[in-house]
Amino acid sequence: MNYKVGIYLRLSREDDALGESGSISNQRDLLLNYIKDNNLCFVSEYVDDGVSGTTFDRVGFNSMIKDCELKKINMIITKDTSRLGRDHIEFGYYVERYFPEHNIRYVAVNDGIDTFNNNSANDMLVFKSAFNDMYVKDISNKLRSALYTKKRNGCFVGAYAPYGYIKDINDKHQLLINESEAVIVRRIFRMFINGISLNGICDKLTNENIKTPSISKNMNIGCTNYHYGVWSTRTVADILKNPTYIGNLTQCKQKKVNYKSKKRIHNDKSNWIISVGAVPKIIDEDTFALAQDMFKSNRNRGNSDSITSSLLLRGLVYCKECKHTIGFRAQKQITKKNGEVIRIYGNCNYWSKRKKLGKCTPHSIKYSDIENIVLSNLKSIFNQYINSNDIVTAIKKEDRYRNKLDRLYNNARKLDNDIKIINKKCDSCYNDKLDGIITSDMYKRAYNNFLIDIKRCEEEKNECIKQIDDLKKDNGNINYKCIVDNLLKLNNPPRSLIATLVNKIEINEDKNIDIYFKFKV
Numbered sequence: 001m002n003y004k005v006g007i008y009l010r011l012s013r014e015d016d017a018l019g020e021s022g023s024i025s026n027q028r029d030l031l032l033n034y035i036k037d038n039n040l041c042f043v044s045e046y047v048d049d050g051v052s053g054t055t056f057d058r059v060g061f062n063s064m065i066k067d068c069e070l071k072k073i074n075m076i077i078t079k080d081t082s083r084l085g086r087d088h089i090e091f092g093y094y095v096e097r098y099f100p101e102h103n104i105r106y107v108a109v110n111d112g113i114d115t116f117n118n119n120s121a122n123d124m125l126v127f128k129s130a131f132n133d134m135y136v137k138d139i140s141n142k143l144r145s146a147l148y149t150k151k152r153n154g155c156f157v158g159a160y161a162p163y164g165y166i167k168d169i170n171d172k173h174q175l176l177i178n179e180s181e182a183v184i185v186r187r188i189f190r191m192f193i194n195g196i197s198l199n200g201i202c203d204k205l206t207n208e209n210i211k212t213p214s215i216s217k218n219m220n221i222g223c224t225n226y227h228y229g230v231w232s233t234r235t236v237a238d239i240l241k242n243p244t245y246i247g248n249l250t251q252c253k254q255k256k257v258n259y260k261s262k263k264r265i266h267n268d269k270s271n272w273i274i275s276v277g278a279v280p281k282i283i284d285e286d287t288f289a290l291a292q293d294m295f296k297s298n299r300n301r302g303n304s305d306s307i308t309s310s311l312l313l314r315g316l317v318y319c320k321e322c323k324h325t326i327g328f329r330a331q332k333q334i335t336k337k338n339g340e341v342i343r344i345y346g347n348c349n350y351w352s353k354r355k356k357l358g359k360c361t362p363h364s365i366k367y368s369d370i371e372n373i374v375l376s377n378l379k380s381i382f383n384q385y386i387n388s389n390d391i392v393t394a395i396k397k398e399d400r401y402r403n404k405l406d407r408l409y410n411n412a413r414k415l416d417n418d419i420k421i422i423n424k425k426c427d428s429c430y431n432d433k434l435d436g437i438i439t440s441d442m443y444k445r446a447y448n449n450f451l452i453d454i455k456r457c458e459e460e461k462n463e464c465i466k467q468i469d470d471l472k473k474d475n476g477n478i479n480y481k482c483i484v485d486n487l488l489k490l491n492n493p494p495r496s497l498i499a500t501l502v503n504k505i506e507i508n509e510d511k512n513i514d515i516y517f518k519f520k521v
């Protein structure tokens with residue numbers, strides 16, 4: 001077959017942040033050499049400079065796909081798999097579905113991937129891209145930490161001031177009270193303390209056409225809106241629990257689901273960043289404390305919300321019979337052995353919301369049973385792969401690197417020591433000459449030999465140091481061994497990893513659990 005080759009070059013912000021040694025021109029040189037060495041026919045190059053690998057919607061990439069459709073090219077070469085993209089799911093789509101369906105050969109030079117060669121490296125594509133995925137996650141954490149520091153220092157860094165406040169036009173990191181909203185905040189606290197339920201508060205505010213925080217926010221930024229909105233218990237509860245209102249600026253109350261998504265979820269309270277006294281108070285401490293106490297006594301089902309929202313398999317579990325989601329809730333139980341424990345149970349949501357109509361059946365199941373089965377399944381799949389594949393190679397390579405480095409360091413230390421010993425011998429020889437034990441001639445000969453030995457040792461030592469430097473240069477800053485180990489043990493697997501590997505989990509009436517993976521098992 002005659003291959004018409006397109007080369008794809010990409011460099012991005014996250015590569016820059018990590019000092020990735022792969023400028024566009026380096027990538028181009030590498031790929032053009034590969035084409036020459038393999039007698040391939042170069043047709044075109046596609047470049048995305050400064051575009052993140054987490055999205056596949058890139059100008060260069062899109063025009064390359066267009067040329068595939070027009071059959072201008074039938075082979076794509078990149079430096080490594082992460083150049084094509086770091087999003088695991090999209091990557092899998094192109095490499096496993098799109099390219100084969102369009103009869104396009106894909107080669108990642110440095111990873112030894114060639115989709116038209118049947119080698120074990122290809123079986124590992126899905127895992128390679130899972131690594132790439134985790135790698136970006138790591139970077140996106142690093143990039144976020146700069147903002148985090150600002151928050152720690154009590155600077156307000158949000159795009160919009162919290163309800164009741166307004167950004168100081170002289171310093172966007174400082175908040176001032178927005179009196180028209182602050183009045184509502186005080187009223188909400190007063191109503192709650194006087195025993196009005198959250199629902200009751202919502203009804204009152206909605207009926208009085210008081211604008212909800214999200215509508216006020218839109219108006220503050222200049223949108224015109226003739227609606228007032230419907231107050232939700234969640235909004236009211238968030239206001240009642242927000243320590244910002246007693247002057248303690250509270251940030252990081254929400255977080256992004258992950259680096260790919262813009263969706264925000266509630267952050268665990270332990271991760272909030274609270275800067276005491278950083279903003280003016282709207283509520284006094286006593287009122288606030290009283291409201292918190294009232295929340296505590298109202299809560300008798302365990303802290304259901306925050307527990308179930310952090311479940312590893314959240315959003316992936318469905319009812320086999322009716323295909324609706326399985327909902328989870330925490331229950332306090334008294335056991336003889338451990339006293340009070342919180343257990344999480346799931347039920348078919350269709351059943352629990354329409355009990356009276358007799359739709360579906362309970363599908364009651366303990367959450368921990370599902371998680372255990374899913375994780376042990378994943379572990380055994382990983383272990384099947386470990387016997388004959390790239391993961392082993394990656395670990396071995398990492399081991400070889402560490403061993404080699406250790407050997408070189410040891411050697412350098414030994415040579416250093418040798419030099420000291422020779423110098424000592426040289427000194428004692430000189431003393432022997434002074435004491436008349438050896439003649440001047442004998443000393444001279446010995447001295448010349450010592451010098452030769454020292455020179456040889458020093459040369460060897462310098463060679464060692466050079467090798468250490470070269471070795472470090474060749475081995476990038478990713479610790480694959482660590483990533484792979486964690487992957488295999490599934491220690492605290494990130495939810496993003498589970499979501500990239502597992503499509504859905506179905507529970508049937510008899511509590512059987514079916515797992516659907518996103519890759520071929």
Ligand SMILES: [Zn+2]
Pocket residue numbers: 319320321322323324348349350351360361363
């Ligand atoms: Zn159901």
